[in-house]
Amino acid sequence: MQGEKNLKQIADKVLKFSTAEETEVLLFVGNNSLTRFANNQIHQNVAWHDLGISIRIVNDKKIGVASTNAFDDESLKKLVDKAIELAKLQKPDKYFISLPDKNKIPKVKNIIYDAKEDELARGVYTVIKKAKINKLTASGAYANDNSEMAVANSRGVWAYHAGSSCNLSTIILGKSSSGFAADVARKVKGVDAEKVANIAIKKTLDSTEPQDIDPGEYEVILEPQAVSEMLAFFQWYGPNARIYHEQASCLSGQMGKQVFGENITIIDDPFHPDIFPMPFDYEGQPKKKLTIVQNGILKNIAYDSYYANIYKKKNTGHALPAPNTMGPIPLHLYIKPGNKTRKDMIKSVKRGLLVTRLWYVRVLNPKTLNVTGMTRDGTFLIENGKIVKPVKNLRFNQSIPKALNNVVSIENKLTRLASFEGELVNLMPTLHIKKWQFSSGTLF
Amino acid sequence: MLKLAEEILDKIPKVEYADVRIVDQENEDIATKDGIVEALASGHSLGYNVRVLHHEVWGFAASNDFSAKGIDATIKKAMEIANSSAKYKTTDVALDSQKSITASYKTPIKEDPFKVPLEEKIDLLLKADQAQKVSPKIVISQSTYQANKERKYFVSSNGSKIDQEIIWTGVGIEASAVSGAEFQNRSYPNSFRGQNQTQGFELVRELELEKHGGRVAKEAVDLLSADLCPSGEFDLILDGNQLALQIHESCGHAVELDRALGYEASYAGTSFLTPEKLFNFQYGSPIVNLTADATIPHGLGTFGYDDEGTKAQRTYLVKKGIFQDYITSRETSVELQKINPKYKKNSNGTVRASSWSRLPMIRMTNINLEPGGEEGTGKGWKLKDLIADTKYGIFMSTNRSWSIDDKRYNFQFGTEIGWEIKNGKLGRMLKNPTYQGITPQFWNSCDAICGRPEWTVWGTPNCGKGQPSQVMYTGHGASPARFRKVKIGVVNW
Numbered sequence: 001m002q003g004e005k006n007l008k009q010i011a012d013k014v015l016k017f018s019t020a021e022e023t024e025v026l027l028f029v030g031n032n033s034l035t036r037f038a039n040n041q042i043h044q045n046v047a048w049h050d051l052g053i054s055i056r057i058v059n060d061k062k063i064g065v066a067s068t069n070a071f072d073d074e075s076l077k078k079l080v081d082k083a084i085e086l087a088k089l090q091k092p093d094k095y096f097i098s099l100p101d102k103n104k105i106p107k108v109k110n111i112i113y114d115a116k117e118d119e120l121a122r123g124v125y126t127v128i129k130k131a132k133i134n135k136l137t138a139s140g141a142y143a144n145d146n147s148e149m150a151v152a153n154s155r156g157v158w159a160y161h162a163g164s165s166c167n168l169s170t171i172i173l174g175k176s177s178s179g180f181a182a183d184v185a186r187k188v189k190g191v192d193a194e195k196v197a198n199i200a201i202k203k204t205l206d207s208t209e210p211q212d213i214d215p216g217e218y219e220v221i222l223e224p225q226a227v228s229e230m231l232a233f234f235q236w237y238g239p240n241a242r243i244y245h246e247q248a249s250c251l252s253g254q255m256g257k258q259v260f261g262e263n264i265t266i267i268d269d270p271f272h273p274d275i276f277p278m279p280f281d282y283e284g285q286p287k288k289k290l291t292i293v294q295n296g297i298l299k300n301i302a303y304d305s306y307y308a309n310i311y312k313k314k315n316t317g318h319a320l321p322a323p324n325t326m327g328p329i330p331l332h333l334y335i336k337p338g339n340k341t342r343k344d345m346i347k348s349v350k351r352g353l354l355v356t357r358l359w360y361v362r363v364l365n366p367k368t369l370n371v372t373g374m375t376r377d378g379t380f381l382i383e384n385g386k387i388v389k390p391v392k393n394l395r396f397n398q399s400i401p402k403a404l405n406n407v408v409s410i411e412n413k414l415t416r417l418a419s420f421e422g423e424l425v426n427l428m429p430t431l432h433i434k435k436w437q438f439s440s441g442t443l444f
Numbered sequence: 445m446l447k448l449a450e451e452i453l454d455k456i457p458k459v460e461y462a463d464v465r466i467v468d469q470e471n472e473d474i475a476t477k478d479g480i481v482e483a484l485a486s487g488h489s490l491g492y493n494v495r496v497l498h499h500e501v502w503g504f505a506a507s508n509d510f511s512a513k514g515i516d517a518t519i520k521k522a523m524e525i526a527n528s529s530a531k532y533k534t535t536d537v538a539l540d541s542q543k544s545i546t547a548s549y550k551t552p553i554k555e556d557p558f559k560v561p562l563e564e565k566i567d568l569l570l571k572a573d574q575a576q577k578v579s580p581k582i583v584i585s586q587s588t589y590q591a592n593k594e595r596k597y598f599v600s601s602n603g604s605k606i607d608q609e610i611i612w613t614g615v616g617i618e619a620s621a622v623s624g625a626e627f628q629n630r631s632y633p634n635s636f637r638g639q640n641q642t643q644g645f646e647l648v649r650e651l652e653l654e655k656h657g658g659r660v661a662k663e664a665v666d667l668l669s670a671d672l673c674p675s676g677e678f679d680l681i682l683d684g685n686q687l688a689l690q691i692h693e694s695c696g697h698a699v700e701l702d703r704a705l706g707y708e709a710s711y712a713g714t715s716f717l718t719p720e721k722l723f724n725f726q727y728g729s730p731i732v733n734l735t736a737d738a739t740i741p742h743g744l745g746t747f748g749y750d751d752e753g754t755k756a757q758r759t760y761l762v763k764k765g766i767f768q769d770y771i772t773s774r775e776t777s778v779e780l781q782k783i784n785p786k787y788k789k790n791s792n793g794t795v796r797a798s799s800w801s802r803l804p805m806i807r808m809t810n811i812n813l814e815p816g817g818e819e820g821t822g823k824g825w826k827l828k829d830l831i832a833d834t835k836y837g838i839f840m841s842t843n844r845s846w847s848i849d850d851k852r853y854n855f856q857f858g859t860e861i862g863w864e865i866k867n868g869k870l871g872r873m874l875k876n877p878t879y880q881g882i883t884p885q886f887w888n889s890c891d892a893i894c895g896r897p898e899w900t901v902w903g904t905p906n907c908g909k910g911q912p913s914q915v916m917y918t919g920h921g922a923s924p925a926r927f928r929k930v931k932i933g934v935v936n937w
Contacts, residue, residue, distance in 0.1 A: 038708075039707070041533060041709055046803050054487075089563050118528050139706065139709035150696070246620075325482050360850075363845060371847065372856050442882070
């Protein structure tokens with residue numbers, strides 16, 4: 001890893017090279033390794049190291065962005081010249097006011113853990129061994145990511161953060177079924193490979209020989225992974241200032257109004273004790289807890305410096321790297337837990353489906369936030385409060401706002417979920433939703 | 445650079461096989477929104493990787509540190525990884541035989557996109573953006589441009605030395621209209637960043653974005669008050685730009701041999717096209733011929749050699765409706781020969797990596813539905829004749845959404861726009877068109893394919909696969925085609 005001192009030196013050097021009115025420097029360092037397995041053996045085992053720099057130049061409200069991964073003085077000077085040249089050719093952006101000022105960044109502990117190749121392979125082997133005992137086939141990946149990020153600008157911003165994650169995920173295949181499980185921690189010793197294997201194996205065995213079921217409207221119990229896959233699209237298309245003010249969000253014009261059921265509170269909290277903290281955004285602005293929806297009422301949306309300037313709002317610290325054509329995004333959403341256990345939630349279903357995961361979810365219409373997708377890795381029929389049989393996967397077409405207006409109950413705890421890559425993790429409860437539209441089935 | 449790659453290769457200890465790739469990528473991105481240049485960015489990334497086959501297992505490490513110390517550390521890491529994997533191996537990796545190749549390849553282009561003045565590009569995009577402002581209901585007008593140059597230097601322990609320069613360019617516009625809760629958008633020449641091809645700036649000039657801005661925006665506004673696409677089982681004619689993505693999802697991914705052998709199970713899934721189906725499975729109707737062709741002019745998946753040093757090829761995947769082949773690598777082709785003794789081929793050259801830091805893997809090249817009117821493909825229809833031949837159906841154009849299950853059976857696509865066909869004539873415009881199906885049933889319902897004059901190689905620059913994820917650029921040749929009795933308009937809006 002580079003360390004804060006080295007990165008600060010690079011950033012200072014670039015700021016010195018720049019003759020522009022304003023300059024922003026964004027530095028990324030990655031030291032990563034990943035051990036991938038399939039058919040009960042390791043088949044890809046890779047490591048990579050990179051250091052990248054992106055700079056944003058502003059002259060007369062004209063903005064240019066250039067990036068490279070070469071760090072000798074000549075390359076850095078060239079990079080500055082390139083960004084200045086780009087900015088010169090730009091048209092002034094009348095909505096741009098300035099790069100953000102220095103603000104106090106919350107202190108968090110920087111944790112780096114460089115896993116040895118053997119540590120990852122051992123975890124993988126634990127999963128494979130258990131799959132083999134059950135005459136099943138394991139696949140998955142065990143990743144160790146170490147990253148550093150730093151932001152500096154000519155208005156005095158300096159922010160640095162380093163973090164690590166060890167992320168094991170598996171899909172266990174049977175002859176007619178599959179099961180998924182994952183775990184994530186800062187260090188390898190925090191990842192419970194045995195538990196990951198056991199959960200996935202149980203799902204696989206429980207969903208052996210799934211039966212046909214007619215599509216239609218069902219009550220559903222969405223397990224945390226499925227809730228996370230559903231909410232990913234709300235995260236991008238919902239409380240995003242760009243989309244909100246373009247009138248293209250399902251939340252547009254609804255500030256202060258009831259948008260979801262009264263039992264729904266959605267919070268963006270980059271400092272929640274159960275996730276890995278992110279102290280600042282990609283403009284070096286401090287992050288903080290933001291309540292998006294409280295008891296179903298829209299309270300806040302996410303802003304970065306650009307959209308905060310345009311709409312005279314407070315910057316909430318949700319910038320993505322420049323040039324950002326997506327808008328500001330809350331990356332640490334969770335739904336506030338309710339008061340039921342998952343077991344009790346299943347007990348309360350007369351006839352419905354238990355869904356482990358969603359797959360290939362895509363937006364049909366951003367304004368209504370209608371999405372389609374499939375179920376995957378374990379779908380079960382519930383009758384009179386009991387899981388009675390596994391069923392074949394189904395395609396759904398469902399409006400997310402409608403689903404969040406039909407939540408019967410929410411699990412009393414949050415489960416930490418790993419993303420497929422990197423340091424981002426999120427927290428989700430199980431949801432019991434009264435109506436969910438399934439439109440067709442598949443062959444497995 | 446080739447010399448430097450050889451120097452790195454020479455430092456690798458004795459192993460069964462090794463290769464080194466140095467990759468130098470340059471890109472330029474411009475995006476406008478509502479008359480403002482929202483993104484103007486230039487990127488550059490240079491690095492290398494070392495891949496070793498040692499104790500019959502792979503080791504791979506990559507770095508952007510070209511110092512002697514950095515190179516030694518990268519080689520050491522690759523060796524350590526192979527040693528570690530070897531402790532837990534259950535099978536040995538074997539590669540097909542490959543002759544030593546010394547070659548150069550360069551994308552043939554007429555006008556280097558990196559030499560066209562930036563002012564000209566910005567001006568062109570802003571004019572196309574402005575042309576979309578035909579109504580106050582147009583709430584977002586956008587235009588996008590990207591150019592990419594990738595220089596790749598490959599050397600291997602079997603003596604191959606290959607250098608390539610791949611250039612590709614992409615451009616498009618998109619108008620979005622809003623009225624109350626209704627949101628509609630239209631794109632040209634395709635959605636999700638337009639058309640992308642291995643061409644120079646000549647592609648941008650040919651497409652005449654500004655000329656199409658007004659039409660596209662008007663269609664987006666008209667869609668706000670258009671009738672909803674009806675639901676039912678109807679005949680469906682897909683425009684080439686939508687059929688391209690249909691091919692990508694339901695054929696291209698399904699014929700990836702690593703996926704079929706279970707190597708992608710942990711992420712993107714497997715494939716219903718399992719090895720015992722080779723040479724006997726009726727994938728589509730007898731007029732359906734699908735190829736993987738990395739040699740066609742302008743295809744986004746066109747190159748000289750893949751990232752294992754195998755020459756670019758044209759392979760029939762489906763011939764007269766029967767499943768014939770996968771897209772393969774040096775390793776998986778050997779594995780397939782063991783599973784299905786009827787299979788006798790070496791790699792068909794489809795292995796690519798998205799950057800120097802990623803492991804090369806099987807990726808789509810240009811996966812094409814061969815045009816009608818050619819060998820074994822039935823009549824070469826014209827779109828207007830195909831519509832005239834359809835009593836009742838829906839014509840759909842330009843992808844809006846896509847989703848498919850993890851074995852590539854059940855799919856659903858939505859398009860930006862549709863038109864009703866009644867008694868052989870295009871009628872009312874339809875909003876929110878969608879269709880669903882099961883892959884082999886769908887392709888077996890194909891009864892007419894338009895001919896070469898309406899055949900285009902569409903670019904799909906955002907194909908995701910693998911862990912760590914890799915985004916690859918792929919191509920799909922397609923002309924409009926008709927499918928009988930498809931489940932249409934299934935979504936409850």
